[in-house]
Amino acid sequence: MADLRIQRLDVRNYRGISLSRSLLFDGKSILLFGENGTGKSSFIDALEKLLTGGVSTLDARGQGISSQTYGPHIRSRLEACEIAISFGESASLDLKSAVSASAHTVQEYAQAARQPVYILRRGQILAFIESQPRDRYDLLRPYLSLQEIERVETAFGGALNQSQVEADAAKSLVAQHSGELRRFLDLRGTTGELSEDPILEALNARLRFAGRSELHRLDQIPKSIGLLNEDLSKFGDISKPAALSAVVTALGEFEEALRSLDLSQALASISNLRNREMIEVQVIYERVLQEGADWIEREKRTECPLCEQEMKRFSPDEVIKRARARVEEKKELLDLRQQLTSQLNSLLGSIASVIRTAERARTLLDKIPQQLRQGAESALANIALRLNNLATDLRKPIAQLNIGTLESTIAEFKGENEVTSAIRRTIGVVQKELDSLPSPAVAQTLLELRELLTRVKASWEELVPSQSALIRAENITSQARIVHNTFQQARKEIISELFEDISDDVDRLYHELHVHHDSGDRRHATHRNLRLELREAVQRSVNLRGDFYEVADVDPRGYYSDAHLDTLGISIFLALRLWYRRQHPSFNLMVLDDVVSSVDSRHAVQLAQLLLKEFASFQILITTHDRIWFEHLRDIQARCGVAQNFVNKTIYKWTIDEGPDLREPTDEESRLRELLADGQPYEMASVAGRLLEHILQEMRYSLRLPVPAKPGELYEIGDLWSPFYREIKRNFPRLYSEGQSILDALDISWPLRNWIGAHFNRWAVNVSRDVAKEFAHAVVKLFELLYCPNCRRFVAPSTTPLGQIACRCGDKIYAALGKEAIPLSVRTELVTKSAGALKEAKLSTDLHIEWKKSEGKRER
Amino acid sequence: MQSETNLDEDILDRFFYLLTKRDDFPPQLLERLKGIRNDESLTSSTVILSALKEGTTQDG
Numbered sequence: 064m065a066d067l068r069i070q071r072l073d074v075r076n077y078r079g080i081s082l083s084r085s086l087l088f089d090g091k092s093i094l095l096f097g098e099n100g101t102g103k104s105s106f107i108d109a110l111e112k113l114l115t116g117g118v119s120t121l122d123a124r125g126q127g128i129s130s131q132t133y134g135p136h137i138r139s140r141l142e143a144c145e146i147a148i149s150f151g152e153s154a155s156l157d158l159k160s161a162v163s164a165s166a167h168t169v170q171e172y173a174q175a176a177r178q179p180v181y182i183l184r185r186g187q188i189l190a191f192i193e194s195q196p197r198d199r200y201d202l203l204r205p206y207l208s209l210q211e212i213e214r215v216e217t218a219f220g221g222a223l224n225q226s227q228v229e230a231d232a233a234k235s236l237v238a239q240h241s242g243e244l245r246r247f248l249d250l251r252g253t254t255g256e257l258s259e260d261p262i263l264e265a266l267n268a269r270l271r272f273a274g275r276s277e278l279h280r281l282d283q284i285p286k287s288i289g290l291l292n293e294d295l296s297k298f299g300d301i302s303k304p305a306a307l308s309a310v311v312t313a314l315g316e317f318e319e320a321l322r323s324l325d326l327s328q329a330l331a332s333i334s335n336l337r338n339r340e341m342i343e344v345q346v347i348y349e350r351v352l353q354e355g356a357d358w359i360e361r362e363k364r365t366e367c368p369l370c371e372q373e374m375k376r377f378s379p380d381e382v383i384k385r386a387r388a389r390v391e392e393k394k395e396l397l398d399l400r401q402q403l404t405s406q407l408n409s410l411l412g413s414i415a416s417v418i419r420t421a422e423r424a425r426t427l428l429d430k431i432p433q434q435l436r437q438g439a440e441s442a443l444a445n446i447a448l449r450l451n452n453l454a455t456d457l458r459k460p461i462a463q464l465n466i467g468t469l470e471s472t473i474a475e476f477k478g479e480n481e482v483t484s485a486i487r488r489t490i491g492v493v494q495k496e497l498d499s500l501p502s503p504a505v506a507q508t509l510l511e512l513r514e515l516l517t518r519v520k521a522s523w524e525e526l527v528p529s530q531s532a533l534i535r536a537e538n539i540t541s542q543a544r545i546v547h548n549t550f551q552q553a554r555k556e557i558i559s560e561l562f563e564d565i566s567d568d569v570d571r572l573y574h575e576l577h578v579h580h581d582s583g584d585r586r587h588a589t590h591r592n593l594r595l596e597l598r599e600a601v602q603r604s605v606n607l608r609g610d611f612y613e614v615a616d617v618d619p620r621g622y623y624s625d626a627h628l629d630t631l632g633i634s635i636f637l638a639l640r641l642w643y644r645r646q647h648p649s650f651n652l653m654v655l656d657d658v659v660s661s662v663d664s665r666h667a668v669q670l671a672q673l674l675l676k677e678f679a680s681f682q683i684l685i686t687t688h689d690r691i692w693f694e695h696l697r698d699i700q701a702r703c704g705v706a707q708n709f710v711n712k713t714i715y716k717w718t719i720d721e722g723p724d725l726r727e728p729t730d731e732e733s734r735l736r737e738l739l740a741d742g743q744p745y746e747m748a749s750v751a752g753r754l755l756e757h758i759l760q761e762m763r764y765s766l767r768l769p770v771p772a773k774p775g776e777l778y779e780i781g782d783l784w785s786p787f788y789r790e791i792k793r794n795f796p797r798l799y800s801e802g803q804s805i806l807d808a809l810d811i812s813w814p815l816r817n818w819i820g821a822h823f824n825r826w827a828v829n830v831s832r833d834v835a836k837e838f839a840h841a842v843v844k845l846f847e848l849l850y851c852p853n854c855r856r857f858v859a860p861s862t863t864p865l866g867q868i869a870c871r872c873g874d875k876i877y878a879a880l881g882k883e884a885i886p887l888s889v890r891t892e893l894v895t896k897s898a899g900a901l902k903e904a905k906l907s908t909d910l911h912i913e914w915k916k917s918e919g920k921r922e923r
Numbered sequence: 924m925q926s927e928t929n930l931d932e933d934i935l936d937r938f939f940y941l942l943t944k945r946d947d948f949p950p951q952l953l954e955r956l957k958g959i960r961n962d963e964s965l966t967s968s969t970v971i972l973s974a975l976k977e978g979t980t981q982d983g
Contacts, residue, residue, distance in 0.1 A: 217966075222968045225968060542978075550938050552941060554938075557934045
């Protein structure tokens with residue numbers, strides 16, 4: 064399927080374009096010349112607005128400036144803007160129609176054009192080069208279209224985070240059940256994972272003391288409880304004393320658990336940490352120091368990892384040493400933080416355990432008569448609620464912990480208050496009731512032992528699966544981490560390989576632009592091996608490196624001239640555009656908005672050749688305000704055999720009321736011929752004046768007329784005629800002699816242009832038909848004298864031989880004084896024979912200077 | 924779009940290749956992740972976590 068190519072761009076009421084204006088591509092590329100401020104970029108802004116929905120140069124400025132508010136013409140509103148591109152055969156895009164309603168090929172084109180990666184403006188050339196590495200990656204994002212893969216990476220990161228949360232929860236459960244068992248069996252001196260052995264040992268000590276059989280495994284507890292029940296049954300109905308005993312034990316354990324809840328260590332640590340931080344004054348970013356030192360060492364970098372500037376005061380080795388020494392100095396602070404975190408985690412486990420104890424006591428209280436409970440249930444509920452609140456507070460970041468509040472909360476728990484009084488009162492009442500029952504002390508001991516076994520069994524049964532769940536959760540987290548890290552590695556590797564491909568193009572294109580410096584093998588060029596590198600130690604960050612003379616691996620910004628950095632910026636853009644084309648083969652648009660203004664003539668010519676050869680299959684819109692480069696590019700179009708692929712347009716002037724003036728001289732000439740037949744005098748003179756102005760604008764460029772500068776370069780006939788007339792008369796006598804009658808007539812009648820041209824006045828309306836006709840006739844003749852309809856170019860001074868003036872194809876030719884005119888074919892031969900001394904027969908800067916020198920000699 | 928497909932696929936191919944080369948990554952989990960890729964559900968952290976849980980044995 065053939066690529067879509069723009070046939071025309073129509074714009075109205077957008078940026079500097081007020082009245083309807085069209086760029087007629089006819090499926091070709093356009094080379095658009097215009098002085099600064101004549102509306103070239105308005106066409107590009109309009110094109111970008113239509114294809115991307117915004118204008119990057121406006122939308123990136125911030126502070127209320129946007130394409131939405133500043134896009135419309137200053138005297139228009141957004142609703143009145145009209146922008147449309149036509150691809151021919153009724154395929155088109157415009158501001159008001161939905162892209163989805165377009166043909167499939169147009170939709171595909173519009174989709175590829177959504178990101179403005181095919182537009183390079185003068186102000187953007189250095190954006191990539193001068194950006195910091197992280198910003199460079201962001202600038203490359205639109206080319207890479209990584210949004211989808213970044214969503215995958217985010218999902219892997221999310222799975223890792225969630226698995227970590229679940230592992231932390233499992234860890235907390237293990238701490239809770241371990242804490243209970245340690246408290247039941249008085250194992251509080253032990254730390255770490257709780258295994259079966261210390262529990263068995265502690266339980267067996269109790270069983271031995273009570274004269275009971277020891278256990279070999281904890282799963283023998285039910286059997287031991289059965290034996291205890293058998294012995295207890297001998298004491299008659301023991302359900303009531305059992306229930307009362309369980310309540311006393313549970314409430315006692317609750318009291319004990321509450322009493323042992325020790326915030327003092329954590330509070331002391333918080334206080335200690337804060338004091339230490341106050342002494343340090345500066346907060347230490349240990350991770351930054353550690354990773355920064357690693358980065359400098361591993362990548363052998365010479366820039367600071369934070370500001371990415373060259374390290375000047377200390378060498379990289381010294382910086383690494385100092386960073387590590389600083390981390391070591393702060394180790395105490397780091398240890399304090401780590402210790403506090405560990406204490407807080409342990410405290411949270413203890414709080415959860417106390418809450419569980421309270422809940423268990425409440426359950427047991429339900430089994431004894433109401434009159435014995437003494438308000439203990441509500442007291443337990445109250446304290447469980449407050450403990451939950453305390454746990455919530457303790458989960459806050461360390462900096463937000465309020466020591467005063469925590470101290471007062473814990474003081475309430477520990478001191479005498481309604482809650483603790485109610486608990487103690489209940490224990491007293493229940494114990495009194497228990498003592499009053501006719502139960503021997505042995506039964507009491509057996510009951511307590513049975514209660515202990517029951518509770519150890521319950522906690523152990525919860526601890527074992529919690530420990531398994533923790534191991535499993537940690538395994539899952541470990542796999543999630545492998546998956547996440549591997550994915551990052553894969554992305555990094557692929558992007559690095561991609562950068563290698565793009566870098567090869569950057570280096571090659573840069574070499575093409577500087578082939579006059581370093582002819583031959585680019586591997587031995589003075590500026591070589593230019594490349595984009597994904598930074599090893601930093602995710603999503605891009606370095607720009609190259610070799611410069613004998614120095615390898617440097618940042619080009621440190622050595623290259625501004626002009627070379629400009630051409631490097633252009634090379635990077637072109638390499639990326641080639642890459643983007645490989646991804647979207649049917650999307651061929653490329654826009655270069657005045658990008659050669661900062662590079663010299665030789666680089667500009669190389670760029671022109673490069674564009675026309677390497678990017679021949681693209682549809683390019685090139686704008687320039689550099690007339691010499693405009694002419695070069697036109698010449699090179701012919702030389703590269705691609706002239707038929709280009710439309711060369713000139714904007715002659717711009718006004719706020721109308722916008723850019725894109726009229727073709729041939730259109731004006733045709734109109735003038737019609738008016739000569741039956742037009743009104745005023746209209747006839749007006750169009751003749753406009754055509755004359757047009758001719759003089761062209762001749763100003765080609766003859767380099769010395770014209771005093773005017774604001775906006777809005778030259779009119781009055782400014783241009785005299786320098787033009789003098790130049791022709793003095794330096795191009797053959798042309799003057801052939802057109803003398805016309806030139807002399809116009810020299811007398813040119814003021815008509817000002818009187819009756821664009822500037823209306825009452826006097827001008829009264830111009831007679833004969834005067835207007837004479838003026839118009841002379842202008843048409845001048846046009847015929849200077850414009851070649853075959854190559855569609857005005858005549859310009861030739862260099863072979865100097866003093867000759869001719870159009871590009873040689874059809875229109877006026878010989879130098881005393882010489883024969885040399886036609887194109889012979890001229891080509893002459894250039895070949897001169898073996899480069901005259902280069903190509905075109906007006907390069909050097910030849911122009913040569914010609915001007917010669918002109919000076921002739922004048923003398 | 925073609926570019927997204929190509930680059931995305933390249934990265935995913937490399938990702939699975941790197942996982943295959945690891946000897947500490949369970950083959951059954953690798954197969955599950957491949958299945959999710961085929962279902963085009965790799966952008967869901969819930970689906971991935973669920974696969975990690977199902978594909979991870981007690982001993983890792």
